[in-house]
Amino acid sequence: xxxxxxxxxxxxxxxxxxxxxxxxxxxxxxxxxxxxxxxxxxxxxxxxxxxxxxxxxxxxxxxxxxxxxxxxxxxxxxxxxxxxxxxxxxxxxxxxxxxxxxxxxxxxxxxxxxxxxxxxxxxxxxxxxxxxxxxxxxxxxxxxxxxxxxxxxxxxxxxxxxxxxxxxxxxxxxxxxxxxxxxxxxxxxxxxxxxxxxxxxxxxxxxxxxxxxxxxxxxxxxxxxxxxxxxxxxxxxxxxxxxxxxxxxxxxxxxxxxxxxxxxxxxxxxxxxxxxxxxxxxxxxxxxxxxxxxxxxxxxxxxxxxxxxxxxxxxxxxxxxxxxxxxxxxxxxxxxxxxxxxxxxxxxxxxxxxxxxxxxxxxxxxxxxxxxxxxxxxxxxxxxxxxxxxxxxxxxxxxxxxxxxxxxxxxxxxxxxxxxxxxxxxxxxxxxxxxxxxxxxxxxxxxxxxxxxxxxxxxxxxxxxxxxxxxxxxxxxxxxxxxxxxxxxxxxxxxxxxxxxxxxxxxxxxxxxxxxxxxxx
Amino acid sequence: xxxxxxxxxxxxxxxxxxxxxxxxxxxxxxxxxxxxxxxxxxxxxxxxxxxxxxxxxxxxxxxxxxxxxxxxxxxxxxxxxxxxxxxxxxxxxxxxxxxxxxxxxxxxxxxxxxxxxxxxxxxxxxxxxxxxxxxxxxxxxxxxxxxxxxxxxxxxxxxxxxxxxxxxxxxxxxxxxxxxxxxxxxxxxxxxxxxxxxxxxxxxxxxxxxxxxxxxxxxxxxxxxxxxxxxxxxxxxxxxxxxxxxxxxxxxxxxxxxxxxxxxxxxxxxxxxxxxxxxxxxxxxxxxxxxxxxxxxxxxxxxxxxxxxxxxxxxxxxxxxxxx
Numbered sequence: 001x002x003x004x005x006x007x008x009x010x011x012x013x014x015x016x017x018x019x020x021x022x023x024x025x026x027x028x029x030x031x032x033x034x035x036x037x038x039x040x041x042x043x044x045x046x047x048x049x050x051x052x053x054x055x056x057x058x059x060x061x062x063x064x065x066x067x068x069x070x071x072x073x074x075x076x077x078x079x080x081x082x083x084x085x086x087x088x089x090x091x092x093x094x095x096x097x098x099x100x101x102x103x104x105x106x107x108x109x110x111x112x113x114x115x116x117x118x119x120x121x122x123x124x125x126x127x128x129x130x131x132x133x134x135x136x137x138x139x140x141x142x143x144x145x146x147x148x149x150x151x152x153x154x155x156x157x158x159x160x161x162x163x164x165x166x167x168x169x170x171x172x173x174x175x176x177x178x179x180x181x182x183x184x185x186x187x188x189x190x191x192x193x194x195x196x197x198x199x200x201x202x203x204x205x206x207x208x209x210x211x212x213x214x215x216x217x218x219x220x221x222x223x224x225x226x227x228x229x230x231x232x233x234x235x236x237x238x239x240x241x242x243x244x245x246x247x248x249x250x251x252x253x254x255x256x257x258x259x260x261x262x263x264x265x266x267x268x269x270x271x272x273x274x275x276x277x278x279x280x281x282x283x284x285x286x287x288x289x290x291x292x293x294x295x296x297x298x299x300x301x302x303x304x305x306x307x308x309x310x311x312x313x314x315x316x317x318x319x320x321x322x323x324x325x326x327x328x329x330x331x332x333x334x335x336x337x338x339x340x341x342x343x344x345x346x347x348x349x350x351x352x353x354x355x356x357x358x359x360x361x362x363x364x365x366x367x368x369x370x371x372x373x374x375x376x377x378x379x380x381x382x383x384x385x386x387x388x389x390x391x392x393x394x395x396x397x398x399x400x401x402x403x404x405x406x407x408x409x410x411x412x413x414x415x416x417x418x419x420x421x422x423x424x425x426x427x428x429x430x431x432x433x434x435x436x437x438x439x440x441x442x443x444x445x446x447x448x449x450x451x452x453x454x455x456x457x458x459x460x461x462x463x464x465x466x467x468x469x470x471x472x473x474x475x476x477x478x479x480x481x482x483x484x485x486x487x488x489x490x491x492x493x494x495x496x497x498x499x500x501x502x503x504x505x506x507x508x509x510x511x512x513x514x515x516x517x518x519x520x521x
Numbered sequence: 522x523x524x525x526x527x528x529x530x531x532x533x534x535x536x537x538x539x540x541x542x543x544x545x546x547x548x549x550x551x552x553x554x555x556x557x558x559x560x561x562x563x564x565x566x567x568x569x570x571x572x573x574x575x576x577x578x579x580x581x582x583x584x585x586x587x588x589x590x591x592x593x594x595x596x597x598x599x600x601x602x603x604x605x606x607x608x609x610x611x612x613x614x615x616x617x618x619x620x621x622x623x624x625x626x627x628x629x630x631x632x633x634x635x636x637x638x639x640x641x642x643x644x645x646x647x648x649x650x651x652x653x654x655x656x657x658x659x660x661x662x663x664x665x666x667x668x669x670x671x672x673x674x675x676x677x678x679x680x681x682x683x684x685x686x687x688x689x690x691x692x693x694x695x696x697x698x699x700x701x702x703x704x705x706x707x708x709x710x711x712x713x714x715x716x717x718x719x720x721x722x723x724x725x726x727x728x729x730x731x732x733x734x735x736x737x738x739x740x741x742x743x744x745x746x747x748x749x750x751x752x753x754x755x756x757x758x759x760x761x762x763x764x765x766x767x768x769x770x771x772x773x774x775x776x777x778x779x780x781x782x783x784x785x786x787x788x789x790x791x792x793x794x795x796x797x798x799x800x801x802x803x804x805x806x807x808x809x810x811x812x813x814x815x816x817x818x819x820x821x822x823x824x825x826x827x828x829x830x831x832x833x834x835x836x837x838x839x840x841x842x843x844x845x
Contacts, residue, residue, distance in 0.1 A: 032602050032804075040560025112570070118562040171575060173605045193603050193610075194800065195792040196686070221685060221790045222800065225669050229684040230790075233676040399552030399805050406565075420562055430561070440564040 021520035023216045023503070025238040025513070026227050030194050030220035035176040036153035037105075037114040038168035045151045046512040047218070050199060051092075052153035052182030055083050055102065056146055060506045060517065062264075062422055064147045068097065068154055068183060072146050074465075080123075080137035081145055087132055089206045091156040092180070092187045099134040102126075104157035106136075113167045119149055121440065122462075141463040143470070148421045156181050185209065185516045186216065194220060199515065211518045231256065231498055237520065238499040240513055244314060244371060250498045259497040261507045264328060265418035266320045267370055269380070269488040270431075271296055271411075274448040278411045280362025280392050289359055290411065296485035298349035299412075300339040302387045305491060308379050312372050313494065320489035322478050323417060323427035327509075330424025330471065332478035338489065346387040358388020361411040369398040370416045371493055377414055405446040413446065416493060418510070424474050425461055432481055433458050449486040453477075529829065533822040538589065540818035544811055545585045554601050554805040575601070588811055598808040602801065607812045611794060615816075616697050617687060618786070618793030622778040624713040629720035630771065636721075637728025638760065641736065656722040668715040668788035675711060683708045685790035712789040716782055720774050727770055731763040765832065772828035776821040 031047040032039050049057075057067035069083040089097040103126055110120040122145065125137040138145060155176070160166055163175035180188045185207070186199040199216040201209065219236065221227040224243050230236045232253060242250065242258070250256050271290040278284050289295045309317045321338040324331055350358055363384075365377035374395045381391040391412070396404075405413055419426035434450040435442040441458070442448070457473050464470035481487070497507055502521040506514060554577065555568045572578055576587065591598060597608035636656075640649040659667070676684035688708030691701040699705030735741060736759055744754055783795035790796065794813060801809040 030800075033604060038604070039558070040562055112567070115559050115563055115567075117567070118564060169604045170571070171601075171604065172599050173603075177604055192792075193605065194797065219686060219790070222796075222803075223787050223790065226672065226685050226788055226790050229669075229672045229677050233672075233680060233684050235676075235683060235685065397552065399557055399803070400550075402556040403553040437565055440566070443565050444561065 021212055021214060023213045023238075023515070023518055023520050024219070024236045025216070025240075026219045026221045026230060026236050027240050027513070028220065028222055028224070028227070033177050034180050034188065034191065035165075035168050035174070036155065037109040037116050038170075038177070040115045042511060048153060048180075048182075049151070049184070049512055050186045050515045051180050051184045051188060052155070053184045054150055054152045054154060055085075056150050058150050058508070058510070060508060062509055064150060068102075075135055075137065078137060079139065079141050080135060081142075082129070082133065082135050085132040085134065086206060089183050090204050091159065091183055092202050092204075093156070093159060094204070095156050095158060097154070097156070097183055098131045099128040101154055101157050102134050103128050104160065105152070105154045108155065108160070108167060109152060111167055113170045115168070116152070118440070119152060140459070141465055143465050144421060144423055144425060144462070147423065153182065185211070189215070209516065211516050212520060213515060213518055216515055216518075228498075231500075234500075237503050238497065238505065240497040240511070242496055242498045244316065244494070244496060247314065247496060255501050257499055257501050259499065259505075259507045260316060261495040262318055262325060262509060263418065263493045263495040263511055264325060264422065264509045265370075265416045265493040266323055266325055267376070267414070267416045267490045267493055268320070268323065269299070269490065270413050270415050270447050271449075271487075272408065272447045273450065273486075275408065275411070278359075278361050279409065280360070280411055282360045284359045289353065289355055290361070292353045293484050294349045294353040295355065296488070297339065298346040298353070298387065299384060299389060300485055300488045301342045301346040301349065302383050302389060303380060303488065303490070304341040304383055306341065308376065309491070312375050312379060316494040316496075317491040320491050322482065322489055323431060323487065324419055324424050325492040328419060328422055328424065330474045332424070332475045334475050335478045335482055343387050350388055355388070358390060360390035360392060363391040363393050363412045364401070364404065364410040365393065365395045365414040366398045366401050367395040369401070370414070373414060408446070410446070415444075415487075417444070422510070424478075425458070428454065428458055428461065428474075428477055432477065432486060449481075451480055451484065451486075453480055525829075526826070529826050533819075533826070536822055537815055537818045541589060541592070541811065541815050542585060544814040545588060546581070548807050548810060549581065551802060551807075551810075552805045554807055557804045558601055592812070592815065597812050600801075600806050600809050602804040602806040602809070607808050610797060610809065611812055611816060612695070613697070614792060614794045614797050617699075617791060618779055618782055618795060620699055621709065621712055621716060621782060621785070621791060621793060622775060624709055625717035625720060625778055626771070626775050628713055628717035629724050629774070633721045633724030634728050634767075637725040638732055638755065640725070641729045641732035642755065644733065652725075656725060659718045660722040664715060664719065664784045665788050667718055668712070668785055671711045671715060672788070682711050684711075687792060712785050712791050715788070716778060716785045720778060723774065724767070724771065727767055728763060731766055732759060735759045735762050768831050769828055772824050772831070776824040779820050780817045
């Protein structure tokens, strides 16, 4: 069976006149599981996108394109979408793909045991119309729905049922944790968690293969110096990501190249808007100066982004004006200016707000989450100090950072946000809407920034079908939150990969790595 | 003898319980497992439910009791990160660490003992001074720096040896070994040298000090006077008496090599228990961390027991003491 699949793959590649190659790559984190619904994390989804497929997928430029669905249109007379499915698609074990598999995968992924169930919060019902047509009914108009499920991967119902993998495993292992059966371009030939995973082309894949890989081996390498050595010694062909300080070393060697891009992640500072007093101040005991927008604006004007870019990022960052970078849908062109570096203005704003001498406060940062996060915070703290904002910096690993923020243990904090849906609605929902546990809104709005107009606009933005009207509302939200300095967006995090010269691959802005675009020369 | 072993085994159980307790009480400061297990879009409500399901809201004592109880029943639980059985994850990683440790230890013995003997017998020779200087440098440089240096010299610049991983391995029953392939041996050299360097220095200096001590003792002088051949004198009379403290230290070192191979494993992406432990800390994978520490404690206990038994075998006087 496997042999005939592989043979099929080889034949189809020969037909394209491309030479077949082995390919080895490394990344810092091993996917925790092979179950596409168990963990909503980038290493898992990125890896499994090579094996499983969804109704839609993202192209090289992140645009949504047909995958297992050939087309989709809004439902007639009710809210939701109809997906027309691709025919003659088969799973890697040979079973045929039908609408039943989509329904089953929906039920599995929206179950309590699944970590991806938030994608289906707007869905009220899913109906199989016929073998190749399926309807997703939503509680309200939902123009974003097709693009929000680009990582919703389809499993074969019979395979999952007969292997006791009807639900994702929450605190135990099941068959789907280490075994796969998708419709995607690659099959997992062997898996040794944390050590290596070998992929082979799926000979019966419905789409035309653009790659020339005959066998791909993935190794997680946690230590970045080891990863770089493995690349430079020729043992691997490609690594993602590499640290900024290693770029020069790779570029200086013959036969290697660095791929640079912009991730969709915006790095920003947040405030404890709702706090009555500062927690870490030595001189302000009875007030929270950050409750005053003038103080927040002063902090924004105090930051010299050009110096940060030059010194810490070797000129590789792009300033951010809002919570999403340019190019993401919903980006507000009308509000694309960020507060310029102006320490005098910062001082006068502080004086105006009643703190001519400034004040001290606590700044919390991670030291292992974002590129140069600790160094960034040190630089920012000294820039703040120059205008009288004396930051007491404390840094720590991300594994106990979120709990501290959830317990309101901060005055100001560092946060990076990448919109999972690649739309401005995502950060509005998670970072700008007031905290609302019941509606699951504002769950990452640690400082509880709250603005009635923003709260009012979010559901309207979610439901608006007309792009111009929708953008007008998004523009309004961005304008309001810039006016009030809800956050200080700093820059878009760079994305730095390294590879051998002979390897052609595509760097997508979500940091996902797609084997189907790899050619080895 | 049986009484001796039984006594040591009972002591061991208490040692392991104490380690488990200490480890478990530290885990509460490692971070929140839930935020590491779920994605950013997981609602606070779902996180709370998961926390409840995993028993993380229970009082510390109850969590510890459950952990210990399950361990005693032979149930090592499931990893929070990979959802695989912890026993399986650890037992799959044990061969890699043990083989690395054994080779590192052998390097330290086969180089360290002769070097120790040589430097003891020729204390003022030029080669002795050179050896002592070199090993002093070797022991002062942190392990990870040595590892990275070796990688860059022999992996990147010269391209002789692989820089990461175990290379080719062969399954022998439940044991995955690097010893049976050339590729596996090649991959083993650099990490084993890195891990062995510190041990080598210790072994050499210890053998040297003991040997010099013994060489000054009366019975050696008398033997010399009687005209016992030098080679027999050194290796039969002197070295045998040197070996008792050396065996103790080697035994303890082996425990140390296994436990502290973490750094070497991380530098060489060596898929052993140390690397697994590091990953587990990163993801706050409490079940794996707990079992790892208990397994390491078990190794120490076992090694100490073997050392004690070797004493008895080497030194007849101890056998008499044991009876009393």
